[in-house]
Amino acid sequence: MSLSAIAQRLQRGLDKRPLEDSIKFDCGADGTLTLSGGSAQLVDRPADCTIGISLANLEKMIAGKLNPVTAFATGRLKVSGDMSVALKLGKLLG
Template sequence: MSEVIDTAVAALREKMDGSFDGTAKFVIEGEGAIMIDGDEVRAGDEEADVTLSADADTFKDILSGDLNATSAFMTGKLTVDGDMGKAMQLGSVLA
Protein backbone atom coordinates (compact mmCIF):
# COMPACT_ATOMS: atom_id res chain seq x y z
CA MET A 1 0.00 0.00 0.00
CA SER A 2 1.28 3.47 -0.79
CA GLU A 3 2.22 6.08 1.77
CA VAL A 4 -0.36 8.42 0.21
CA ILE A 5 -3.13 5.88 0.84
CA ASP A 6 -1.95 5.20 4.42
CA THR A 7 -1.84 8.92 5.20
CA ALA A 8 -5.24 9.53 3.61
CA VAL A 9 -6.87 6.66 5.52
CA ALA A 10 -5.60 8.10 8.81
CA ALA A 11 -6.77 11.62 7.92
CA LEU A 12 -10.22 10.43 6.84
CA ARG A 13 -10.67 8.40 10.03
CA GLU A 14 -10.16 11.59 12.03
CA LYS A 15 -12.73 13.50 9.95
CA MET A 16 -15.53 10.91 10.01
CA ASP A 17 -18.11 11.96 12.57
CA GLY A 18 -20.85 9.36 12.22
CA SER A 19 -22.99 11.40 9.83
CA PHE A 20 -22.20 9.46 6.62
CA ASP A 21 -24.56 6.54 6.06
CA GLY A 22 -23.43 4.96 2.82
CA THR A 23 -20.43 3.62 0.98
CA ALA A 24 -17.95 5.76 -0.90
CA LYS A 25 -14.73 5.10 -2.74
CA PHE A 26 -11.94 7.62 -3.23
CA VAL A 27 -9.72 6.74 -6.17
CA ILE A 28 -6.37 8.51 -5.98
CA GLU A 29 -4.81 8.36 -9.43
CA GLY A 30 -1.60 6.34 -9.47
CA GLU A 31 -1.88 5.42 -5.77
CA GLY A 32 -4.94 3.24 -5.15
CA ALA A 33 -8.36 3.51 -3.55
CA ILE A 34 -9.91 4.11 -0.15
CA MET A 35 -13.28 2.78 0.98
CA ILE A 36 -15.60 4.52 3.40
CA ASP A 37 -18.46 2.46 4.79
CA GLY A 38 -20.31 4.51 7.38
CA ASP A 39 -17.54 5.45 9.80
CA GLU A 40 -15.16 2.68 8.71
CA VAL A 41 -12.27 3.87 6.54
CA ARG A 42 -9.80 1.46 4.93
CA ALA A 43 -7.76 0.85 1.83
CA GLY A 44 -9.86 -1.09 -0.68
CA ASP A 45 -11.43 -1.09 -4.09
CA GLU A 46 -14.98 -2.46 -3.95
CA GLU A 47 -18.31 -1.26 -5.33
CA ALA A 48 -19.67 1.85 -3.62
CA ASP A 49 -22.69 4.17 -3.72
CA VAL A 50 -20.41 6.92 -5.04
CA THR A 51 -16.87 7.02 -6.42
CA LEU A 52 -14.78 10.18 -6.22
CA SER A 53 -11.58 10.39 -8.26
CA ALA A 54 -8.74 12.91 -8.10
CA ASP A 55 -4.98 13.10 -8.33
CA ALA A 56 -2.92 12.87 -5.14
CA ASP A 57 -2.31 16.62 -4.85
CA THR A 58 -6.00 17.47 -5.16
CA PHE A 59 -6.93 14.82 -2.62
CA LYS A 60 -4.31 16.11 -0.15
CA ASP A 61 -5.61 19.66 -0.58
CA ILE A 62 -9.19 18.53 0.10
CA LEU A 63 -8.17 16.61 3.23
CA SER A 64 -6.09 19.50 4.56
CA GLY A 65 -8.91 21.98 4.02
CA ASP A 66 -6.94 23.98 1.45
CA LEU A 67 -9.45 23.02 -1.26
CA ASN A 68 -13.21 22.69 -0.91
CA ALA A 69 -14.50 19.42 -2.41
CA THR A 70 -17.32 21.26 -4.20
CA SER A 71 -14.84 23.70 -5.74
CA ALA A 72 -12.64 20.79 -6.81
CA PHE A 73 -15.64 19.18 -8.49
CA MET A 74 -16.75 22.40 -10.20
CA THR A 75 -13.26 23.00 -11.62
CA GLY A 76 -12.86 19.43 -12.86
CA LYS A 77 -10.17 18.44 -10.37
CA LEU A 78 -12.52 15.94 -8.71
CA THR A 79 -14.84 13.63 -10.61
CA VAL A 80 -17.91 11.96 -9.15
CA ASP A 81 -19.57 8.80 -10.40
CA GLY A 82 -22.72 7.50 -8.73
CA ASP A 83 -25.03 8.93 -6.08
CA MET A 84 -24.53 12.71 -6.08
CA GLY A 85 -26.49 13.00 -2.81
CA LYS A 86 -23.96 10.73 -1.08
CA ALA A 87 -21.13 12.80 -2.60
CA MET A 88 -22.64 15.97 -1.16
CA GLN A 89 -23.13 14.32 2.23
CA LEU A 90 -19.51 13.21 2.23
CA GLY A 91 -18.38 16.67 1.14
CA SER A 92 -20.00 18.18 4.22
CA VAL A 93 -18.17 15.68 6.44
CA LEU A 94 -14.84 16.63 4.84
CA ALA A 95 -15.43 20.40 5.14
Protein backbone atom coordinates (compact mmCIF):
# COMPACT_ATOMS: atom_id res chain seq x y z
CA MET A 1 0.00 0.00 0.00
CA SER A 2 1.40 3.39 -0.92
CA LEU A 3 1.39 6.47 1.28
CA SER A 4 -1.18 7.93 -1.12
CA ALA A 5 -3.50 4.95 -0.57
CA ILE A 6 -3.09 5.29 3.20
CA ALA A 7 -3.97 8.99 2.91
CA GLN A 8 -7.15 8.09 1.02
CA ARG A 9 -8.14 5.55 3.66
CA LEU A 10 -7.52 8.01 6.49
CA GLN A 11 -9.43 10.68 4.56
CA ARG A 12 -12.54 8.49 4.75
CA GLY A 13 -12.16 8.43 8.53
CA LEU A 14 -11.64 12.19 8.64
CA ASP A 15 -14.78 12.72 6.55
CA LYS A 16 -16.74 11.04 9.36
CA ARG A 17 -14.77 12.40 12.30
CA PRO A 18 -12.46 15.41 11.66
CA LEU A 19 -9.54 15.96 14.02
CA GLU A 20 -9.27 19.07 16.17
CA ASP A 21 -5.49 18.65 16.28
CA SER A 22 -2.89 17.77 13.68
CA ILE A 23 -0.88 14.56 13.36
CA LYS A 24 2.08 14.01 11.07
CA PHE A 25 3.34 10.58 10.02
CA ASP A 26 7.00 10.85 9.10
CA CYS A 27 7.95 7.80 7.04
CA GLY A 28 11.46 9.03 6.29
CA ALA A 29 12.47 8.66 2.65
CA ASP A 30 9.00 7.28 1.80
CA GLY A 31 7.36 10.63 2.56
CA THR A 32 5.21 12.47 5.03
CA LEU A 33 1.46 12.41 5.63
CA THR A 34 -0.21 15.15 7.67
CA LEU A 35 -3.72 14.89 9.10
CA SER A 36 -5.21 18.23 10.02
CA GLY A 37 -8.84 19.09 10.62
CA GLY A 38 -10.73 17.31 7.89
CA SER A 39 -7.91 16.55 5.47
CA ALA A 40 -5.14 14.01 4.92
CA GLN A 41 -2.38 15.49 2.77
CA LEU A 42 1.00 14.29 1.57
CA VAL A 43 2.77 17.37 2.88
CA ASP A 44 5.36 18.04 5.54
CA ARG A 45 4.07 20.78 7.80
CA PRO A 46 4.27 21.44 11.53
CA ALA A 47 1.88 19.32 13.60
CA ASP A 48 0.80 18.96 17.22
CA CYS A 49 2.14 15.39 17.21
CA THR A 50 4.65 13.69 14.92
CA ILE A 51 4.78 9.92 14.60
CA GLY A 52 7.97 8.51 13.16
CA ILE A 53 7.22 5.16 11.56
CA SER A 54 8.32 3.16 8.54
CA LEU A 55 5.89 2.90 5.66
CA ALA A 56 5.75 -0.89 6.12
CA ASN A 57 4.79 -0.53 9.80
CA LEU A 58 2.27 2.22 9.00
CA GLU A 59 0.64 -0.13 6.48
CA LYS A 60 0.44 -2.86 9.14
CA MET A 61 -1.00 -0.44 11.70
CA ILE A 62 -3.66 0.87 9.29
CA ALA A 63 -4.58 -2.73 8.36
CA GLY A 64 -4.97 -3.63 12.05
CA LYS A 65 -2.01 -6.02 11.98
CA LEU A 66 0.20 -3.90 14.25
CA ASN A 67 -1.02 -2.64 17.59
CA PRO A 68 0.09 1.00 18.05
CA VAL A 69 0.89 0.47 21.75
CA THR A 70 3.03 -2.56 20.95
CA ALA A 71 4.73 -0.67 18.11
CA PHE A 72 5.52 2.19 20.50
CA ALA A 73 6.78 -0.15 23.23
CA THR A 74 9.05 -2.02 20.82
CA GLY A 75 10.41 1.14 19.17
CA ARG A 76 8.74 0.57 15.79
CA LEU A 77 7.12 3.98 16.12
CA LYS A 78 8.28 7.09 17.92
CA VAL A 79 6.07 9.93 19.09
CA SER A 80 7.17 13.53 19.50
CA GLY A 81 4.98 16.40 20.55
CA ASP A 82 1.63 16.01 22.28
CA MET A 83 1.15 12.31 23.15
CA SER A 84 -2.56 12.86 23.88
CA VAL A 85 -3.06 13.76 20.21
CA ALA A 86 -1.55 10.42 19.16
CA LEU A 87 -4.09 8.64 21.34
CA LYS A 88 -6.92 10.24 19.33
CA LEU A 89 -5.76 8.33 16.27
CA GLY A 90 -7.60 5.23 17.50
CA LYS A 91 -10.93 6.99 16.98
CA LEU A 92 -9.98 7.72 13.40
CA LEU A 93 -8.87 4.18 12.65
CA GLY A 94 -11.76 2.50 14.47
